[in-house]
Amino acid sequence: MTEASPARVLNSDLPLSPADDAAHSIGPLALAAHRFLLWLRSPRPYLMLVGFTLFIGFWYLAVEVWKLPRFSEMPGPTVVVREWFSRNPTYGLSIFTPEYYMHIWVSTRRVAIAFFLATAIGVPLGLFLGWSERFKQYIFPVFELLRPIPPLAWVPLAIVMFKGSETPIIFLTFLASFYATALNTMLGVESIDVSYTRAASCLGATRWQVFLHVIVPGSMPFIFTGLQISVGVAWFSLVAGEMVSGQYGLGYVINTSYTMVRYPTIVIGMITLGIVGYATSAIVRLVGAYLMQWRTRELALGGDR
Amino acid sequence: MSVRPAATHINLAVSAQPTRKGSVRITDVVKVYGAAGAGVLAVDHCTFDVPPGEITVVVGPSGCGKTTLLNAIAGFHSISSGSIHLDDELLCGPQKLKARPGPDRIVVFQNGALFPWKTNIENVTFGPIMQGLLSRAEAYEKARDMMADAGLRGIEHNYPGEISSGVRRRVEIVRALMNGPKILLLDEPYRALDSLTKSVMHEALLEIFYKSRVTIFFITHDLEEAIFLGHRVVIMTTRPCRPKKILDIDIPHPRDYSVLTAKRFREFMDETAAAVHEEAIKAFAAGEKER
Numbered sequence: 290m291t292e293a294s295p296a297r298v299l300n301s302d303l304p305l306s307p308a309d310d311a312a313h314s315i316g317p318l319a320l321a322a323h324r325f326l327l328w329l330r331s332p333r334p335y336l337m338l339v340g341f342t343l344f345i346g347f348w349y350l351a352v353e354v355w356k357l358p359r360f361s362e363m364p365g366p367t368v369v370v371r372e373w374f375s376r377n378p379t380y381g382l383s384i385f386t387p388e389y390y391m392h393i394w395v396s397t398r399r400v401a402i403a404f405f406l407a408t409a410i411g412v413p414l415g416l417f418l419g420w421s422e423r424f425k426q427y428i429f430p431v432f433e434l435l436r437p438i439p440p441l442a443w444v445p446l447a448i449v450m451f452k453g454s455e456t457p458i459i460f461l462t463f464l465a466s467f468y469a470t471a472l473n474t475m476l477g478v479e480s481i482d483v484s485y486t487r488a489a490s491c492l493g494a495t496r497w498q499v500f501l502h503v504i505v506p507g508s509m510p511f512i513f514t515g516l517q518i519s520v521g522v523a524w525f526s527l528v529a530g531e532m533v534s535g536q537y538g539l540g541y542v543i544n545t546s547y548t549m550v551r552y553p554t555i556v557i558g559m560i561t562l563g564i565v566g567y568a569t570s571a572i573v574r575l576v577g578a579y580l581m582q583w584r585t586r587e588l589a590l591g592g593d594r
Numbered sequence: 595m596s597v598r599p600a601a602t603h604i605n606l607a608v609s610a611q612p613t614r615k616g617s618v619r620i621t622d623v624v625k626v627y628g629a630a631g632a633g634v635l636a637v638d639h640c641t642f643d644v645p646p647g648e649i650t651v652v653v654g655p656s657g658c659g660k661t662t663l664l665n666a667i668a669g670f671h672s673i674s675s676g677s678i679h680l681d682d683e684l685l686c687g688p689q690k691l692k693a694r695p696g697p698d699r700i701v702v703f704q705n706g707a708l709f710p711w712k713t714n715i716e717n718v719t720f721g722p723i724m725q726g727l728l729s730r731a732e733a734y735e736k737a738r739d740m741m742a743d744a745g746l747r748g749i750e751h752n753y754p755g756e757i758s759s760g761v762r763r764r765v766e767i768v769r770a771l772m773n774g775p776k777i778l779l780l781d782e783p784y785r786a787l788d789s790l791t792k793s794v795m796h797e798a799l800l801e802i803f804y805k806s807r808v809t810i811f812f813i814t815h816d817l818e819e820a821i822f823l824g825h826r827v828v829i830m831t832t833r834p835c836r837p838k839k840i841l842d843i844d845i846p847h848p849r850d851y852s853v854l855t856a857k858r859f860r861e862f863m864d865e866t867a868a869a870v871h872e873e874a875i876k877a878f879a880a881g882e883k884e885r
Binding site: 487490502506 | 670697709713720755
């Protein structure tokens with residue numbers, strides 16, 4: 290038998306002495322920086338810019354230059370941008386008015402509370418649904434019956450059930466998030482290869498240890514997919530809730546601006562929703578990448594499985 | 595330099611049991627899937643012994659029911675009748691149709707089952723830590739020694755996804771050996787590997803076996819692999835599965851790849867190839883799906 294160990298032969302790119310251990314563990318920050326540089330060097334950022342240019346260009350031409358029939362009442366990009374960045378906005382809302390940030394804050398706070406509740410309840414529920422067949426038989430039919438009911442249909446009951454204007458909105462925002470999180474978590478548990486739970490029981494793990502060390506980390510990828518969907522739908526149903534009741538928030542801005550014919554402010558509200566929504570879902574993605582370094586590293590460095 | 599206490603110096607050789615343990619006796623085992631009467635007969639009155647401290651290889655066409663047998667020993671599935679003993683201790687029998695999985699019989703899975711969310715050393719130390727047998731520090735020290743002994747130095751803090759599939763299999767075997775099992779149950783572990791990697795893996799497995807002398811129960815559909823590795827080769831009929839031929843391979847251990855061209859090896863191949871081929875044709879005719 291030769292001296293060269295198979296590990297060495299098969300993995301010549303891996304450092305094999307223990308001294309290299311520290312150098313070899315790649316931190317999440319270094320990985321993020323590396324990926325950002327790769328991204329800058331790829332054609333993707335420039336294609337993205339072209340995409341945005343085409344979109345805004347069409348908007349500009351359609352509304353402000355060609356004045357297409359159904360577009361004539363629409364605010365054009367120059368009007369919106371001028372209003373958005375004006376120190377003295379015509380309709381009272383721009384990046385220089387404190388109300389703008391108040392609306393963003395109120396909406397973000399509602400989403401944060403609802404998202405937190407949906408995660409705190411949805412993840413454990415999903416884990417147990419996937420883990421215990423009996424529990425699933427009790428709960429899942431009810432869950433599946435309630436799930437297709439759109440949050441908007443809950444508006445009257447939400448107002449009857451909860452006091453004030455804040456809790457009903459949070460409840461509506463919570464609902465859709467909760468379904469997405471619980472369902473994806475359950476699917477995550479069910480997606481775990483039976484070999485992993487079998488291996489754990491071979492190695493002497495108790496049922497509870499299997500839950501903690503196999504079920505929870507094994508469903509993490511699905512949980513975070515669920516959480517990303519969950520933040521998205523939270524914004525969705527938040528706006529629906531805010532249009533119905535409440536005195537602050539981006540949905541409220543859009544709705545009142547419509548009744549008061551402040552069209553540029555509607556667009557400001559919409560763009561702001563897009564940006565804030567994107568930011569929150571990016572945060573969830575980053576947290577996921579941090580918690581699932583095994584996965585990030587696998588995808589980044591390439592396992593050969 | 596301080597002298598290490600003998601108890602903490604553990605490597606593959608020392609952790610092996612001085613008296614050979616790990617014999618399995620399979621007696622008249624029957625497994626029917628589905629309702630009795632209407633079910634599919636997977637294992638049909640199967641009787642043979644797995645001698646302790648040796649490698650027993652079970653060969654049969656894909657889907658013949660050999661994995662069913664392994665799952666019964668491991669405790670993942672029940673049997674319908676018969677009994678299985680491990681060192682005279684009843685694993686499953688008429689009163690108790692399903693064995694309890696435990697660290698005395700550890701399975702190395704077909705597609706590998708290292709937890710991808712744990713680093714290699716966290717995987718290797720999983721058994722002793724879960725069972726509360728060793729502290730984290732003790733487990734890590736033992737794991738580092740055993741991994742070094744198996745040529746796996748320097749990948750302790752990598753995730754399984756970062757190493758090649760061949761190396762993953764070795765880590766998985768070390769993870770099993772950490773528990774001092776009586777028997778290793780290998781379920782076609784090298785099936786997904788290319789033939790070059792496979793040959794490296796065979797020698798690596800033998801190397802680990804010579805150091806640990808743990809009983810190995812190995813399932814494959816590759817006859818050459820079976821004769822190369824096994825002290826004993828059990829050729830199974832296609833479903834329902836039953837031993838068709840049991841051979842004791844008298845090629846001396848330790849073996850290496852020069853065995854493949856040896857005259858005795860060819861004789862064993864000639865003697866068995868027809869039997870295996872016959873079963874493969876039957877399996878094909880029965881329309882058995884690859885599984």
